[in-house]
Amino acid sequence: QVQLVESGGGLVQAGGSLGLSCAASRRTLTMGWFRRAPGNEREFEFVAAHWSGPSTYYADSVKGRFTLSRDNAKNTVYLQMNSLKPEDTSVYYCAARDDTANVKSAKEYDYWGQGTQVTVSS
Numbered sequence: 001q002v003q004l005v006e007s008g009g010g011l012v013q014a015g016g017s018l019g020l021s022c023a024a025s026r027r028t029l030t031m032g033w034f035r036r037a038p039g040n041e042r043e044f045e046f047v048a049a050h051w052s053g054p055s056t057y058y059a060d061s062v063k064g065r066f067t068l069s070r071d072n073a074k075n076t077v078y079l080q081m082n083s084l085k086p087e088d089t090s091v092y093y094c095a096a097r098d099d100t101a102n103v104k105s106a107k108e109y110d111y112w113g114q115g116t117q118v119t120v121s122s
Helices: none
Strands: 004-008 010-013 018-024 030-037 040-051 055-058 066-071 076-081 090-097 116-121
Touching: 004 090, 004 116, 018 030, 018 090, 018 116, 030 076, 040 066, 040 076, 040 090, 055 066
Parallel strands: 010 116
Antiparallel strands: 004 018, 018 076, 030 040, 030 090, 040 055, 066 076, 090 116
């Protein structure tokens, strides 16, 4: 089992920045961030992921604005979000798994954080 504890998020104006962090109780091969899909609270939308290849992946919608980094010594992953847009508003979830295939698929992840709200006002 892996426990994930998220922190960060909050309210920011469009164009601003926020940072999220996620601390895992042990190391996993892959850690990622997802958010609730707009208009569909049942689906997760891929944001970014890192696997210990190392390789980092981003959704096209956040590429160039969001940066995922990872501190393996602390089992912690960070998501720096810049140039935020109102459409980035969502609940963001940290996720982790012990393998590396199909890192953009939410259903492949075994462990999830509690979620943290990010609200971007226009």
